[in-house]
Amino acid sequence: MAKLALFRALIASMLLSLCIMAAPAAGQDVQLRGLGRFDGWRENALIGYGLVTGLAGSGDTRRNAVTRQALRNVLSRLGTTVSEDQISSRNVAVVMVIATLPASANVGDRIDATVSSIGDARSLAGGTLLMTPMLGPDQRPYALAQGALVAGGYSFESELNQQQRNYPTTALLQGGATVEQAVDAQILKNGEVSFLLSDPSFGTAQRIAETINARFGFGTASARSADQVRVRYTGDPSDLTNFLARIETLSVRPESHPRVVVNERTGTIVAGGDVQISSVAISQGDIKITIKAENVASQPGFVSGFASDVRSLVVTNTKLDVDDAVGDTVVRFPNTTVADLVLGLSRARVSTRRMIGILQAIKTAGALHADIIVQ
Template sequence: MNNLLKKITIGIGAVLCLLSLSEPAMATRIKDMAAIQGVRSNQLTGYGLVVGLNGTGDKNNILFTRQSLTNMLKKMNLHFNKNQIKVKNVAAVMATANIPPFARIGDRIDITVSSLGDATSLKGGTLLMMPMKGVNGNVYAIAQGAVSLAIPAGVNDRSSHLLTARIINGATVEREIPFRLEGKEQLTLSLFRPDFTTARRVGDTINAALGEGIAKIIDAGSIRLNVPESMQQEHVAEFIADVEGLSVVPDTVAKVVINEKTGTVVIGSEVTISNVAVAHGDLNVTIQGQNPQYIMELPGTSTIGELVNGLNSLGVQPRDLISILESIKAAGALQASLEIL
């Protein structure tokens, strides 16, 4: 029996990736778990033309491309009827970008451009000057520049995605999104993964480090921060930095995630199993049992990581392992949620 329980790596037919976090959870900085409400990036979009394509632009039946080109030429005192324009080196595109919080006028941001018409490639093109607007219709940036497809070396162009490109630092911020920290008496800290236990730990940690009453839990995902009066005018940013630098051990939900396609099993640190016996094909497994006919025995409330490692040492195939875990969950002995991808 002891020989069977040794954790020996045995080759199996498919890839089995087991992540069993049996060690105590590590402390995480608050800045990696939460963010100040309102301090976030905003999305920008724009419509424009990419020119300089080598005959790979939109065809003549794409009317909005010809209309856009006609309008642009009119602004340059060149007047043509759109039906007279027949070019293959122009493509209509939509551009998207994220403007980060506290972006200042003159800052540069990256943009992504994607073809709107029936162009076959944006390779070698240049985006003409184009306004980037927010959801309120205001222009926040101006974009322009040569597009880059970033095709991997050795990859055939025809097999690559040629209709979406990037322009690094392709847009200049022209309008700032207002968000002032000066004078703030209260801030709200929003957890990326709402959890009442984690929220309480964050609040207790902040109060212990910065003073009682600084943090008050609102719900599972929000903690209200009362900015000390001495820091409300010119030192709110320093206060936020002090909060972000604190470390907390986040609580986790007991969960097992299984990818049936790849045979991957990911196990959380809090997952345990209760008394159960499983027979699967030629394999018999018991948890908290003394019957000698069973091949492998584990004590009750063992971690599922011990179970999986034991099954792996016996050469159990990933598909059989998934079936065993599903059966243990159905029997109510798996003290965790089971998620099948």
């Protein structure tokens, strides 16, 4: 009896530990800097058009008229006049240069740029980008890019033999763009600062406003929509940075949205531990049907040579096989979560790709209470 009681206690403790492990994790407080950004604090895209020189015969061919014209323009600005017939080098490639200007940048700051070929060059490895103005959306130059390129691959070809690694027609200009015009984000507008949520939620926006009011006084913040919280600021403009820094460090517990993300290409399923599923019965199995047709010629040998109108007869034999797939599964689940469902299907040796199909079918049946995002 003592051994039986000890065994029952051991089983109870194991079940209790499993229940604790299966319980969804409680939400945690997150600082506001991880939930969104201030309106006006954004990066800006820059683009430019230039030439890469120094390529070892892997540049644009003579068929690319844009390259010859661009090279003539560069040489003419440097005081050299040449005709198109005199330009036959394959050591030059015409490229597009893109970069991202930070929300706050000073003159002389260096940023990275990406260079991509727009001609028929085979590789940009070993090339050097000539001075290229980087324009903003307003067509004003904000930076100048120039320097040696770093390509993450190579491409060599000789007598119909080719060796290539990665994509050498795109290269990185590490810190090769210099900011020429200072920019500063305008965050304070009409005495207000707007905080924009990355994941819109009315509950989270209201909690943010309540937290700010509790810290700086009632009426300081108000939730205008699911993705915007307005904050009033009437202090000294020179102290705005300190005010925003204190707001960013405030912590709020955001609302969680039930979502299930599936990737059919890689067979990946990602879901929160508390995504609920109603009672459901799942039957998963395949039936494999194979039809084989064999053609057999029947040759009447006993009359061969005696009758000219006797011919061979072609007979088609058809064989039909029906096989049940190995691992057919019928599973019943009470009210549970996606985590428990996936765990149960894994123990039943159901593949990940079949799980994706099961989750989509459960969603169609109305038993999965979450959004399915297919990547």
